[in-house]
Amino acid sequence: MSKVIAIANQKGGVGKTTTAINLAASLAVLEYKTLLVDCDPQANATSGVGFDPRNIKTSIYECIINDIKPMDIILETKTPNLYLLPSHIDLVGAEIEMINMPNRERMMKQSLDSMKDEFDFIILDCSPSLGLITINCLVAADSVMIPVQCEYFALEGLGKLLNTIKIVQNRLNVNLAIEGILLTMYDVRLRLSNQVVEEVKTHFQTMVFDTIIQRNTKLGEAPSYGESIIMFDAESKGAINYLNLAREVLQKNNLTAIPNRDKILSAENRNPIDLSLN
Numbered sequence: 280m281s282k283v284i285a286i287a288n289q290k291g292g293v294g295k296t297t298t299a300i301n302l303a304a305s306l307a308v309l310e311y312k313t314l315l316v317d318c319d320p321q322a323n324a325t326s327g328v329g330f331d332p333r334n335i336k337t338s339i340y341e342c343i344i345n346d347i348k349p350m351d352i353i354l355e356t357k358t359p360n361l362y363l364l365p366s367h368i369d370l371v372g373a374e375i376e377m378i379n380m381p382n383r384e385r386m387m388k389q390s391l392d393s394m395k396d397e398f399d400f401i402i403l404d405c406s407p408s409l410g411l412i413t414i415n416c417l418v419a420a421d422s423v424m425i426p427v428q429c430e431y432f433a434l435e436g437l438g439k440l441l442n443t444i445k446i447v448q449n450r451l452n453v454n455l456a457i458e459g460i461l462l463t464m465y466d467v468r469l470r471l472s473n474q475v476v477e478e479v480k481t482h483f484q485t486m487v488f489d490t491i492i493q494r495n496t497k498l499g500e501a502p503s504y505g506e507s508i509i510m511f512d513a514e515s516k517g518a519i520n521y522l523n524l525a526r527e528v529l530q531k532n533n534l535t536a537i538p539n540r541d542k543i544l545s546a547e548n549r550n551p552i553d554l555s556l557n
Contacts, residue, residue, distance in 0.1 A: 304507030305525035317366035329505030
């Protein structure tokens with residue numbers, strides 16, 4: 280059974296897609312089979328892992344509206360263990376088409392539930408809005424990760440998003456948890472960045488990830504090559520940040536402990552100990 284994490288914030292430009300791509304790639308590199316679901320009509324996550332949205336014939340739109348099975352259209356990326364459920368500009372019209380549908384808030388969940396046993400993690404890249412598609416993502420998710428840019432205005436929309444999450448928890452998905460608040464675009468040279476970090480950590484305490492994503496030119500360059508930062512420059516500061524975030528996510532979900540079955544030395548692997556004195 281996979282863990283479904285939605286990356287959400289109605290404010291644009293806070294690093295949602297960058298986080299979705301690179302967290303998914305980092306989990307994949309750590310040998311967890313991961314599915315990246317592009318839930319944004321702009322399809323930036325789709326192009327960010329090497330696919331041209333103009334060539335996508337079947338996308339998440341068809342899964343939601345036409346009941347196409349997601350497993351039939353999943354694409355394998357260049358990163359081992361990382362798969363993509365692509366998006367397309369057609370997704371813009373989905374919210375209008377879904378208005379009169381029964382269980383319109385659960386269409387995404389119905390699509391994803393059919394393949395939860397196939398992956399360890401499913402990462403949802405939400406659009407920068409609090410519309411019906413984003414609500415669908417929150418209903419389908421086990422938890423939500425909230426990227427927050429280290430700038431003053433980024434804090435203003437955080438309250439609205441948390442209220443929306445609370446409404447979803449109360450009415451549509453009682454099991455939805457907050458995976459954590461992720462501070463992004465941090466510049467150690469700026470006093471404002473440090474003030475935002477302090478303020479967010481003071482207000483939200485343990486909800487804030489220890490990992491902070493620093494400003495890094497490589498993170499901006501990687502999508503233009505259709506690659507995650509892990510594939511583009513594994514030694515860059517951005518790659519290190521996102522690998523640390525992936526490890527922190529694994530720790531929060533108790534996936535870093537060695538399973539008991541792996542602690543037991545099997546009979547075929549047990550080498551006899553030579554006690555003879557030579």
